[in-house]
Amino acid sequence: IIRSVQQDVTELTQAHMHLSEAEREYRYLFERNPVPMWVFDPGTLRFLAANDAMLRHYGYRAEELLGRSILDIRPEPDRAQAEAAARAPEREGQQGGVWTHLRKDGTPLRMALFTREITFGEQPGRLVAAQAVTEREASEQRLRLVARATSDAIYDLDIPGDRLWWSDSFYATFGYRVEQIAPTLEAWEALIHPDDLARVNASLAAAIEDPAVDEWEEEYRFRRQDGDYATVIDRGFFVRDASGHAIRMVGGMLDESEKRRREADLRLLNRAVESVDSGVAIVDARAADMPVVYVNRAFEHLTGYSAADAIGRNCRFLQGGDRDQLGIESIRAAIAGRHEVRALLRNYRKDGSQFW
Secondary structure, eight states: OOOOOOOOOHHHHHHHHHHHHHHHHHHHHHHHOSSOEEEEOTTTOBEEEEOHHHHHHHTOOHHHHTTSBGGGGSOGGGHHHHHHHHHSOOOGGGTTEEEEEEOTTSOEEEEEEEEEEEEETTEEEEEEEEEEOHHHHHHHHHHHHHHHHSSSEEEEEETTTTEEEEOHHHHHHHTOOGGGSOSSHHHHHTTBOHHHHHHHHHHHHHHHHOTTOOEEEEEEEEEOTTSOEEEEEEEEEEEEOTTSOEEEEEEEEEEOHHHHHHHHHHHHHHHHHHHSSSOOEEEOTTSTTOOEEEEOHHHHHHHSOOHHHHTTSOGGGGTTTOOOOHHHHHHHHHHHHTOOOOOOOOEEOTTSOEEO
């Protein structure tokens, strides 16, 4: 007598087939992924698998790496901290942390790590994806150095994230402390003069939305910490993704207020000098023969020489050959000692007539 039981295992068989197919697809994605990836045993810290990108990036062959500890790609001073992080339970807050790694030849790499607990070959494993940030960190360092070297208020705006970074020169220029200004676009807008805000916002929004625009510039009034408004020239450069969307803007704000005040003072000084009755000549004391660089109208009227006649020559041309004068010696002594002097000289006009 033969007794048999038949059970329909179609669904189970199909599930196994789908699982095997999914495993093959995941392995293909793992092995062909351009991002360096590896799997390690969180208990022993031994490498269980590594994809081609990881092997190329770190300079190993598979047989050299598999079975070794993940601490072997860490600098000696970092190994204790790396071991503690590797054995700790997975936590979202640790994702993207930047670590120093070593290639096989000992050269350092700066890598941002993203991890996930998985089951690998029926045992617990930790999957790691690594992103190289060496060049990014070098670029950020260059930006910080440029920001320190310039008087402009440098900024870096993450447009999708609405995060704004200011250089130290921003706080020095406008008198704020770091904690007084939130790192957001909204905080920047709050300091723009109300009469300028709508125009500036409209201009910036239009530039962000236009894929053909890679540079933006506006002049507006920006409030200092003491309540006064500085006139600034703001110029930013966009970084766009492949679709043309603006993802970042790096730029600088130049405070034009002090420059314009100096220019106004110079214009006022020039008008004052031009209006006096005394002849005025300015010479360049840094040049070898101390040439004249400016004369006013009274000088031209007094001497008969035009500005074109005088500029570029030493003032001795006014004495002609009459060089044996005590006043000339007192002027030389004053120049050598860098002090003021009052001297009486015989000078000669362009027509040869003498005047004191």
